[in-house]
Amino acid sequence: MVKYISLFILFTTLLLSKQPINKPLQKDCLACHIKYSIPSEMIYRRYLMKYSSKDRIRQKIFEYIKNPNQEKSIMPKPFFLKFKMKESSLLNDIRIKEQIDSFILYYDVKERFFVPTSSLAQ
Numbered sequence: 001m002v003k004y005i006s007l008f009i010l011f012t013t014l015l016l017s018k019q020p021i022n023k024p025l026q027k028d029c030l031a032c033h034i035k036y037s038i039p040s041e042m043i044y045r046r047y048l049m050k051y052s053s054k055d056r057i058r059q060k061i062f063e064y065i066k067n068p069n070q071e072k073s074i075m076p077k078p079f080f081l082k083f084k085m086k087e088s089s090l091l092n093d094i095r096i097k098e099q100i101d102s103f104i105l106y107y108d109v110k111e112r113f114f115v116p117t118s119s120l121a122q
Contacts, residue, residue: 025102044107046074061100065089
């Protein structure tokens, strides 16, 4: 019974602990993702599965944002039949890197994972 309660608390915490969206990230990036129903979380998971290191993910996202094309995209070619190719960003490099960090922080699984210390003792 304690296991089930602990699992319930864990999953509830995971669902509710998502970071609030940072306003510049919302304005500069996610507004288009939301407008065109582009699955941001799925995109982040694809980067995470392919590159695993946050530094490598940052580098690949930055390269894509600076010069978007299908070869640099993490998404498969059929994705672009449904969604249009992103236009090159007009943001400066520093702002792009800040937004990439915010994107990673918002979608990263580790940021949502919380284990109460009292459940570790049992």
